[in-house]
Amino acid sequence: MIALFDLDGTLTDPKTGITRSVQYALGKLGRPIPEADDLTWMIGPPLIAGFTELLGGSDEVQEAVRLYRERYSAIGLYENEVYAGIPALLQNLQERGIRLYVATSKLQVFARWILDHFDLSRFFSEIYGSELDNRNADKRDLIRHILEQERFNPMNAVMIGDRKHDAIGAKANGLASIGVTWGYGSRQELLDAGVARLVDAPQDLAEPILMRTATMPRRAAAP
Incomplete structure (x- = not known):
């Protein structure tokens, strides 16, 4: 996964x-x-x-x-802060054989600096982001690029994010998505964008990933 x-x-x-x-x-x-x-x-x-x-x-x-x-x-x-529970989540997923990637609209170089600064880079197989000329700033383009580079089956992958752009980018490339509610998108925004599931805390995120949420329905009713 x-x-x-x-x-x-x-x-x-x-x-x-x-x-x-x-x-x-x-x-x-x-x-x-x-x-x-x-x-x-x-x-x-x-x-x-x-x-x-x-x-x-x-x-x-x-x-x-x-x-x-x-x-x-x-x-x-x-001027940034790691959400509580994220390092433990990433370590848990890594230890259980989940291959982890970052897919951000932020400049790739900025993303790497941030993850290095907070000692999170070690959990990820690769960090993907946008370029100075704005290539891959759109999540649809970015995830397509990741699939071209990594050559994994999108049905065996899931996108996790807090905004509709994450879900839209995932759906355009055949991935399921999980919406997290501790970020900056509303629950309704995420549901309208077609997330398979909403998760309210980092400690609750491992289970839906490990259950291979790519097989879950594309939409969910609001909890």
Whole structure:
């Protein structure tokens, strides 16, 4: 069995680093700066898509992304916290023969730095993310790329994440998905996107993975 994990909102809580870096970029552009709690919707979607929506599709989007990365690469990626129970979960899955991968819309290099910093890289066979030119920022493209590189059967794999993009990307590539509710997507968002199951705490996640959730129904009623 193979498990693909989202990073932001699934393995770690990146709110402080992401929202402060968005605020930094907006300030540098002379734009109004929302409160951090009004920017949490930026956690999960591809960065360029978030800034496109935030800036109304203006020609400043690419510069906003550059400014965001300027701060995030130096400070923001470390303004982060591993969710309680995640290291124990990953160790349990690894010891039970589950091959683990990271599948994040975040830049691959940033994802690796974060996972190295928190000593989580050792659990994963590989860490996949987007490129500087925004290739593979869309989860559909990213998971397709992972399948091309790793050549595993999607029916033997599951995608775990906190936003609809994770479920949509999984479904487009023939994978089942598990939605986790401790991140930044709502329960309804995840159910509407077609997750096979909702899980409320990291300590409850091993069982549905080990039960080969790829064979579960694609939709579930809200608990």
